[in-house]
Amino acid sequence: MRKVIVAALLGLVASHTTTAAHADTVVVTADNMIDVISGKVVKNPVIVVKDGRISSVSTQKTSEPADARHVDLPGMTLLPGLIDMHVHLTFGPEIGGYKMLAYTDNFWTVMGVANARKTLRAGFTTVRNLGAGNYDDVALKQGIEGGYIEGPRIIPATYMICATGGHCDEEGSLPPNVSIVQPGVVDGPEQIRHAVRTLRKYGAEVIKFAGTGGVMSKTDPVDREQFSLEEMKVLVDEAHRWGMKVAVHAHGTLGINDALRAGVDTIEHASFTDAEGYRLAKANHAWLDMTPYTSNYVLELGTKNGAFQESMAKARMVVDAQERVFRGALAAGVRMIYGTDAGVFPNGDNAKQFPIMVKWGMSPIETLRTATVNAAEALGKEKDVGAIAEGRYGDMIAVRGDPLSDISILQKVAFVMKGGNVVKEVGTEK
Secondary structure (H helix, E strand, C coil), X not given: CCCHHHHHHHHHHHHHCCXXXXXXXXXXXXXXXXXXXXXXXXXXXXXXXXXCEEEEEECCCCCCCCCCEEEEEEEEEEEECEEEEEECCCCCCXXXXXXXXXXXXXXXXXXXXXXHHHHHHCCEEEEEEXXXXXXXXXXXXXXXXXXXXXXCEEEECXXXXXXXXXXXXXXXXXXXXXXXXXXXXXXXXXXXXXXXXXXXXXXXXXXXXXXECCCCCCCCCCCCECXXXXXXXXXXXXXXXXXXXXXXXXXXXXXXXXXXXXXXCEEEECCCCCHHHHHHHHHCCCEEXXXXXXXXXXXHHHHHHCXXXXXXXXXXXXXXXXXXXXXXXXXXXXXXCCCCCECCCCCCCHHHHHHHXXXXXXXXXXXXXXXXXXHHHHHCCCCXXXXXXXXXXXXXXXXXXXXXXXXXXXXXCCEEEECCEEEECCCCCC
């Protein structure tokens, strides 16, 4: 039986979770609310959540149901639950390089349970998990939705797709006589098409592929294209045929531009995007997801964590380019979303990226929008998440102070609600 240990783990923690949905009405009040759609601050908001979704947003306590639960947050600013478009819940940065070989396959599922809880309590109520072995992100999603464990809403990608010797080919760091099961490692149009179908069959809701090399892998050049334009077109067409969006891991210029020509929906990292890439992204209504915090973390702690020295050299290349590209994309009017690559740095620290984006020229409200309304649109879930608005899930966070004046306060979320359920109360920050 597959995933026996996962089932046992979920059973053990079932009695301790409070995330299961239940039918009731909650009235939430605070001093302020940031309307991320209009960009305005609303004074004395009153939000009514019924059966997990927002039924009204107002500024007056009128027509409140008599049996409603009340959550009053004096001195607090309410925001929508945040969205991280690029996480790896089953990764741990402190176990890098060959250190990973000391752990069983199921260890990463256990790590994912802890990381899911940390991520939700950091204020990220929805995440896109862009890569996991053993379909672990699907297991986490099932556990969370079943009420067995605590965590955000997950859009799983399962395995990343890459070419032989590419970014997700783990055998590239092992001797030739070692063989491991790698459903995402494929070559040529027919294998690519089959991989998309297989991953969807087992729970993928978004497809991620490596269009170029990566930082944390050992042997592939970070800027070199790894699939041909023909192969990329087959992958994107097949995923879109099944109604799934496509994210491409791409640092190098040629890989970015060919992926955009193939019709991908989001570019992950986008480190060496050029003017043609900006043009293609705008023309194709694609999003850049630049993950600027990650490489700085790798440079600071990668060696200590066991990262390959080849990875350290590639991280230096990426860091040197990302600020210039971010500022260029901003000036060109390219649409951007908030993705961090959490898992390469500690899950739960996802909000540490916000100040970097502001420092690099994005206004605080636009930065907030990347992690709310923009992300919701990129997911195709504008009716569910991304704003405190009627009809959407009752996903809200609260902070002390004004994040439009100091966006770093998002690193200290005081209150988290998901689907009308309080999962983090004021006074339990640490």
